[in-house]
Amino acid sequence: MTHHSALTVHQISKHYQDGNRQIEVIRDLSFNVAAGKSISVTGPSGSGKSTLLNALAGLVELDDGDITLEIQDKIFSYRAANERARTAFRRQHIGYVYQFFNLVPTLTVLENVRLPARLNRRPDLEAFASTLLGDFGLSDRLHDFPEKLSGGEQQRVAVARAVLLRPPLLLADEPTGNLDSGNSAQIADLLFSSCRDQNIMLVLATHSHEIAAMADTRLHLDARPSASLAPA
Amino acid sequence: MIPLALLRFLRRTPWSTAMALVGMALGVASIVSVHLVSASISSRLDGLVPSSLADFSYYLHRENLHTHDYFELRRRWRSGALPTLERLSPVVDETAQIADVSVRVLGIDLLSQLPSGDIPTASGAFAFNGVWVDKSLKDTLSLPINGIIEAPEGTLLSDISVAHDLLDWPDHQLSYIGLVIGQAFAHGLEVAENLLPGFGAGLPIAKPNLDIGPGWQLVNTAEQYPARAFGKSVLFNIAALGMLALLVAWLLIYQVAVSWLRRLWPVFDRLHGLGVEWPHLRNYFLGSIGVIASIAAGLGLILGWWLATKLLTMSVPGNAVALDLSGWVVIKAFGSALAVCLVGGAWAFRRSQRGQPQTLAPLLATLVLLVCGLICVIQPETGLAGGFFAIAVLSLAAGQTIGPLLLRLKRWSSNIGGSYLMRVGVREALWHPAELSVALAGLSLSIATAIGVGLMVDSFRLDFSQMLDHRLKYDVIAEGNPASLEAVIKAPGSVAQASRIQHYRSADIRVDGALVELNVTHMDAFESSRYAHDKRLGDSEVLLSEQAARTLGVLPQETLRILGETMTVAGTFSAFGDLKPRLIVDDQSAIAEAMGAELKMASVAFESNSPKALARALKASSSTLEIRLQSDIRRIALNVFDQTFAITTVLITIALLVAAISVYIAVTTLRLNRQTGRQLLNTLGVNRVEQHLMNLAMGIGLGAVAMIVALPLGVMFGWILCNVINPRAFGWTIELQVSAGALLWPCAWGMLAAVIAGMLQVGDAEEGAFGGR
Ligand SMILES: Nc1ncnc2c1ncn2[C@@H]1O[C@H](COP(=O)(O)OP(=O)(O)OP(=O)(O)O)[C@@H](O)[C@H]1O
Numbered sequence A: 001m002t003h004h005s006a007l008t009v010h011q012i013s014k015h016y017q018d019g020n021r022q023i024e025v026i027r028d029l030s031f032n033v034a035a036g037k038s039i040s041v042t043g044p045s046g047s048g049k050s051t052l053l054n055a056l057a058g059l060v061e062l063d064d065g066d067i068t069l070e071i072q073d074k075i076f077s078y079r080a081a082n083e084r085a086r087t088a089f090r091r092q093h094i095g096y097v098y099q100f101f102n103l104v105p106t107l108t109v110l111e112n113v114r115l116p117a118r119l120n121r122r123p124d125l126e127a128f129a130s131t132l133l134g135d136f137g138l139s140d141r142l143h144d145f146p147e148k149l150s151g152g153e154q155q156r157v158a159v160a161r162a163v164l165l166r167p168p169l170l171l172a173d174e175p176t177g178n179l180d181s182g183n184s185a186q187i188a189d190l191l192f193s194s195c196r197d198q199n200i201m202l203v204l205a206t207h208s209h210e211i212a213a214m215a216d217t218r219l220h221l222d223a224r225p226s227a228s229l230a231p232a
Numbered sequence B: 001m002i003p004l005a006l007l008r009f010l011r012r013t014p015w016s017t018a019m020a021l022v023g024m025a026l027g028v029a030s031i032v033s034v035h036l037v038s039a040s041i042s043s044r045l046d047g048l049v050p051s052s053l054a055d056f057s058y059y060l061h062r063e064n065l066h067t068h069d070y071f072e073l074r075r076r077w078r079s080g081a082l083p084t085l086e087r088l089s090p091v092v093d094e095t096a097q098i099a100d101v102s103v104r105v106l107g108i109d110l111l112s113q114l115p116s117g118d119i120p121t122a123s124g125a126f127a128f129n130g131v132w133v134d135k136s137l138k139d140t141l142s143l144p145i146n147g148i149i150e151a152p153e154g155t156l157l158s159d160i161s162v163a164h165d166l167l168d169w170p171d172h173q174l175s176y177i178g179l180v181i182g183q184a185f186a187h188g189l190e191v192a193e194n195l196l197p198g199f200g201a202g203l204p205i206a207k208p209n210l211d212i213g214p215g216w217q218l219v220n221t222a223e224q225y226p227a228r229a230f231g232k233s234v235l236f237n238i239a240a241l242g243m244l245a246l247l248v249a250w251l252l253i254y255q256v257a258v259s260w261l262r263r264l265w266p267v268f269d270r271l272h273g274l275g276v277e278w279p280h281l282r283n284y285f286l287g288s289i290g291v292i293a294s295i296a297a298g299l300g301l302i303l304g305w306w307l308a309t310k311l312l313t314m315s316v317p318g319n320a321v322a323l324d325l326s327g328w329v330v331i332k333a334f335g336s337a338l339a340v341c342l343v344g345g346a347w348a349f350r351r352s353q354r355g356q357p358q359t360l361a362p363l364l365a366t367l368v369l370l371v372c373g374l375i376c377v378i379q380p381e382t383g384l385a386g387g388f389f390a391i392a393v394l395s396l397a398a399g400q401t402i403g404p405l406l407l408r409l410k411r412w413s414s415n416i417g418g419s420y421l422m423r424v425g426v427r428e429a430l431w432h433p434a435e436l437s438v439a440l441a442g443l444s445l446s447i448a449t450a451i452g453v454g455l456m457v458d459s460f461r462l463d464f465s466q467m468l469d470h471r472l473k474y475d476v477i478a479e480g481n482p483a484s485l486e487a488v489i490k491a492p493g494s495v496a497q498a499s500r501i502q503h504y505r506s507a508d509i510r511v512d513g514a515l516v517e518l519n520v521t522h523m524d525a526f527e528s529s530r531y532a533h534d535k536r537l538g539d540s541e542v543l544l545s546e547q548a549a550r551t552l553g554v555l556p557q558e559t560l561r562i563l564g565e566t567m568t569v570a571g572t573f574s575a576f577g578d579l580k581p582r583l584i585v586d587d588q589s590a591i592a593e594a595m596g597a598e599l600k601m602a603s604v605a606f607e608s609n610s611p612k613a614l615a616r617a618l619k620a621s622s623s624t625l626e627i628r629l630q631s632d633i634r635r636i637a638l639n640v641f642d643q644t645f646a647i648t649t650v651l652i653t654i655a656l657l658v659a660a661i662s663v664y665i666a667v668t669t670l671r672l673n674r675q676t677g678r679q680l681l682n683t684l685g686v687n688r689v690e691q692h693l694m695n696l697a698m699g700i701g702l703g704a705v706a707m708i709v710a711l712p713l714g715v716m717f718g719w720i721l722c723n724v725i726n727p728r729a730f731g732w733t734i735e736l737q738v739s740a741g742a743l744l745w746p747c748a749w750g751m752l753a754a755v756i757a758g759m760l761q762v763g764d765a766e767e768g769a770f771g772g773r
């Protein structure tokens, strides 16, 4: 299935209230991502990378501006949707990979990967889950619980789960932050190649310049809430 | 500095603090109310024994007891041959008809007993030929009355010689000799009685070793006043059940302490790093828990007092009850709350510091205790306390199986099918043995107790209503004084509608020294069937109530000497609720002939086609008689039965409530771990409703685990209650019937408690120690 999809971020702002102090995390940020393209987000700690990704996932409410995701001529506006609608949308159209705690500890590897298929009632994708895990070199770990897996293996399972539905948008927040360089490179390769092969837009936050450089576009966030967009 | 920070921590976690407080207060309220109810019932039970006799621990009896026997015994005592004996005194104690009233005449040696007891000596009106009576006899007797005493209705106290005159007895005849025998642990027993009401009834009765020669029967006063012993046994049962809520509260406090320590530990670690010693940290921690314990004890006192008034009006309706908030209750409330909190807190601290102990010692200890429990079940000599010890040991063992059971279930849990979210929910219930096993042990213990008591009550109710079916074959029963009963039978008009009339006569007699009630009536096949005996009773046969058979130590087909006659025990019958052992003989038997005049008409039963009309006619013909319809008796009897177990139900409910709170706390503790998991599911698009359903699945999982342990444990409890506790406490056995209702209701309530605990979201927002993100 090929998507015609596009992500538009239009002048979004986000602040947190800490007691009576306002922390401006994102101010007037805009950018676009085209179908199958990737963008890396870098910046110092506290610059708002995770906040941006959570906003793209619909997990945080925006103060201003809007995020829209166009899928097959249908446009989904984050501002217009309530939490319920965003949750339903996320379930169907967004994959997410965190730095750690990616897997539900009480589900086996296979169950973890099949979970999106189950949640979206797509039994046709269940066989694909095993194929995907096989491709990722995990065919002998299907029925293990995550606690038995190494960090690198856990991240591979997380990537497999995130791409299972072939969602238009995949978010990855420091997916390699916890891994050694060998595993890092492997996970980054998996992410970028899977997204390219399946026409998935990838937004990836990272501290690593090598990995950031693999993206089509780079977004750098400053510690102060102002952003600069630079081509890779 | 640190204590202040800890108190601030408690304020920052208002939900778990409040829950701990409520749970603890409920536990305290449970024992406080049991103590108050017991004290109130106890003082009423003590009223059953005239206080002039209350000092005696044993009675000595022999056939035709003569004053010579008394003086002979006294000589031996004076010479030092009976060292354990502290005091002895002759007593006349028989029932007589005086002025058409049945009066218990009590003759004591006024010269030796005057200084003690309740006889007013200050007034000049005292006369040796006068009597003391309880207030019911104040206006009925035409004897010089010295004063009014506290005693059961219809009691008359006088000097021995006056009693002889009233009874028409020869001067040398005595009923028995009262003995005061020094008890080694008398003081300890009194303390124990205050701590656990009815404690004395729980102990097996050992006969003291008195070298007094042949022909004597030594009777424990408890056997002499079975009503009192019966009541004390009931108290012991209730007290044991009252402990359950406290035990569960202890598990709750442990659970809360674990939950708090989990949040506080990083801070403690840092403080330790800064040079504060672990014992110091522990003491601060226990101190802040102690503050909660004290507040909970105060709340528990108030709550328990309120509960006690409710329970008393429920179990003894129509009687205003005075509750005594004495020192003992306060000590008990604060003592138990502090002990439970400190022990629970210290245990939790130790485990947080050292982790789960990996030794075999607890397992071995449990095994040894289980063997002891088994011995207690087999050996009746271990008494009521032995029975409850067995229950306690079983609970301990069952509690210890929860952890390993969860581990096994966790390993097995990849087999759980169904919706993925349900899998997640159920597995979460199995995934944290260390965090959940204690709370689940409390829950399954409460459910098991509910099942055990439920099974016992249901079986009991079945046996009881069967007994009523047998007993209530007559349609109308008249009870009252003998003269009015005679008049009713002789007045043909009112009883013409009756197709059968049965009269009962009775008297109190002594068999083997024990006081029993003798019933005499025409025991044809119909009448015998009322006592589950299928043919007419022979002239030399006797039927015994279960209590009588136990008291006298005889089995069916054995023989028994009653008033000089040798009688064969034809069978036993259940007599739940009887306070005295009872014997039934036919009115043609030699005993009936011999007793003749002493047997008084006690009641008359009628069979009739129109019972209501007959009852009306009887009521019209005599105003002094109590006329009851069979259908009413049955209803009243079952109502009384259900009221009796109301206290039990309330106590179990409290325990279940406390258990639910501790499961809630445990689950909240887990949520701290599960928060990241929940965030992940949220990211995957799992919505609120689905999260609630997952919590529901987890609650059901928790309930199911508790039930795996509670069901078999509950049935074992039921068996012990029916076959060990009841015979030892009351002298009757109950046939255990495993009824679906008794199994399912506690499970349903337990499941509900687990589900609510699993689904409650309040308190989730409580953060780690001292803020931080
Ligand atoms: N829920 C919240 N409430 C209040 N402030 C928050 C919240 N989440 C994040 N912040 C603040 O917003 C700012 C941005 O945080 P964010 O996690 O987005 O940074 P980041 O770039 O991902 O940092 P890192 O590289 O360390 O992951 C920080 O100052 C953080 O303290």
Ligand SMILES: [Mg+2]
Pocket: A049, A050, A051, A173
């Ligand atoms: Mg971040």
